[in-house]
Amino acid sequence: MTARPEPENLTPEEEQRLRAQLRPEADPAFLARLRSQSRARHARHHRNLGWFDLNYEPNPIRVVHDGELIHLVTNDPGHFRDIAGEQLGYVPERGPDEDVRHRVENALAGELRGDTIAYLGELPSFHRHVLEATAGIPRGEVRPYAWVARLAGNAGAVRAAGTALAHNPVPFIVPCHRVVKSDLELGRYSAAGGTVTKERILRFEGLEVARLAEMRARGVRYLGHGGDTFCFPGCGGTWEPQDDTRTFRSVVEARSLGYEPCSACRPA
Amino acid sequence: MHEAALITAARTDSDAFARLYDNTAPEVYRFAFSLTRDHARAEDVTSEVYRRALTRLDRYEDRGKPFVAWLLTIARNLVRDEARRRSGRETPLLDHDCRVDEWPGDGLLRAEAAGALHVAVRRLPEVQQRVVVLRFGHERSVRDVADEIGKSEAAVKQLTYRAVTRLRELMQEAGYDGTT
Numbered sequence: 001m002t003a004r005p006e007p008e009n010l011t012p013e014e015e016q017r018l019r020a021q022l023r024p025e026a027d028p029a030f031l032a033r034l035r036s037q038s039r040a041r042h043a044r045h046h047r048n049l050g051w052f053d054l055n056y057e058p059n060p061i062r063v064v065h066d067g068e069l070i071h072l073v074t075n076d077p078g079h080f081r082d083i084a085g086e087q088l089g090y091v092p093e094r095g096p097d098e099d100v101r102h103r104v105e106n107a108l109a110g111e112l113r114g115d116t117i118a119y120l121g122e123l124p125s126f127h128r129h130v131l132e133a134t135a136g137i138p139r140g141e142v143r144p145y146a147w148v149a150r151l152a153g154n155a156g157a158v159r160a161a162g163t164a165l166a167h168n169p170v171p172f173i174v175p176c177h178r179v180v181k182s183d184l185e186l187g188r189y190s191a192a193g194g195t196v197t198k199e200r201i202l203r204f205e206g207l208e209v210a211r212l213a214e215m216r217a218r219g220v221r222y223l224g225h226g227g228d229t230f231c232f233p234g235c236g237g238t239w240e241p242q243d244d245t246r247t248f249r250s251v252v253e254a255r256s257l258g259y260e261p262c263s264a265c266r267p268a
Numbered sequence: 269m270h271e272a273a274l275i276t277a278a279r280t281d282s283d284a285f286a287r288l289y290d291n292t293a294p295e296v297y298r299f300a301f302s303l304t305r306d307h308a309r310a311e312d313v314t315s316e317v318y319r320r321a322l323t324r325l326d327r328y329e330d331r332g333k334p335f336v337a338w339l340l341t342i343a344r345n346l347v348r349d350e351a352r353r354r355s356g357r358e359t360p361l362l363d364h365d366c367r368v369d370e371w372p373g374d375g376l377l378r379a380e381a382a383g384a385l386h387v388a389v390r391r392l393p394e395v396q397q398r399v400v401v402l403r404f405g406h407e408r409s410v411r412d413v414a415d416e417i418g419k420s421e422a423a424v425k426q427l428t429y430r431a432v433t434r435l436r437e438l439m440q441e442a443g444y445d446g447t448t
Contacts, residue, residue: 017385019407030311034293046280
């Protein structure tokens with residue numbers, strides 16, 4: 001018989017702290033991040049990058065990769081020399097795409113694996129958290145910059161979140177086009193074609209752009225469902241108002257009427 | 269693939285370099301932690317080891333030791349250099365990768381608390397140190413620890429009790445109220 005070997009005089013918090021601070025093993029998340037970072041650095045140092053073009057329906061894209069990780073994506077192959085030179089330090093050649101093409105296609109379909117992108121490990125950590133939060137926005141939905149900043153760990157850094165997204169090295173893969181202004185205006189887009197491209201991709205993904213614009217005109221920010229939960233418009237694909245759907249202009253208004261934030265889209 | 273062949277391949281091939289990393293990183297980290305006794309610093313050291321390994325691999329010579337020994341030497345030199353720099357400067361460097369949502373002092377406070385805990389652990393009687401490190405650091409069971417130090421399970425529980433009581437006092441003396 002094995003008794004549970006817990007010392008009687010430790011609080012759970014103290015025990016957790018002791019374990020965290022005395023454990024000699026690396027955090028697995030750290031090891032995975034450093035692996036991707038080291039591999040990516042090696043691939044750049046030895047110029048082991050190649051590119052392939054993908055006929056993604058809203059616009060063709062060029063993907064630069066090292067055989068495993070994606071380093072750069074652009075929808076502007078005409079300026080590839082400039083873009084690659086600036087971001088990678090040299091201009092790679094076209095290369096075999098092996099199984100990377102499949103991973104890119106999955107990511108574009110909404111199934112991004114955490115170890116797909118080379119850059120996340122090299123970025124300042126707030127930028128990385130912004131891209132990770134953005135990667136979690138479901139296809140067909142949008143979230144405000146302020147939401148991204150909050151999920152990245154700094155609700156006040158809305159402008160910094162915008163800057164991080166403007167420098168997203170892998171647009172479309174990390175769907176920065178799904179981030180909009182707080183009043184639901186689509187806002188800027190850094191990839192070629194700007195806001196026109198942004199709107200085209202969002203429509204392609206099934207976002208009801210016209211309905212979003214109509215809500216924006218009425219000052220609506222959130223929708224209440226079932227008498228107790230409020231969401232971003234489009235959360236879970238719900239655009240059609242039901243009998244009990246309510247509209248709110250602010251989190252304060254929603255909360256004052258007894259509605260709680262949805263745990264899926266996390267509007268607050 | 270034999271290690272020597274993997275090392276040769278890793279001079280140019282990124283897959284091979286990643287495999288070398290997989291084979292060695294947990295050990296490099298454990299070694300870095302044993303030198304620094306601090307997870308944030310051990311992570312910094314480990315990152316820097318692979319950054320240097322990448323550019324110095326061309327100059328690596330197989331002297332009959334496992335490859336990881338070369339990486340551990342880089343880690344040891346890094347920690348030594350850092351200790352030298354620190355002794356010449358009072359203000360510790362802020363972690364360049366600290367999250368912007370944290371006031372920079374937060375990370376330092378936590379690192380300081382972790383440091384204070386390690387100092388406190390070292391002030392415990394030798395046998396209590398071993399019990400605490402084995403049980404919490406290595407997550408070993410009371411039974412394992414009892415076997416390892418040659419005492420009964422009841423004695424290990426008793427030692428843990430005393431060690432934790434003493435640690436709490438030492439941390440309070442050092443100005444930590446248990447919430448840090």
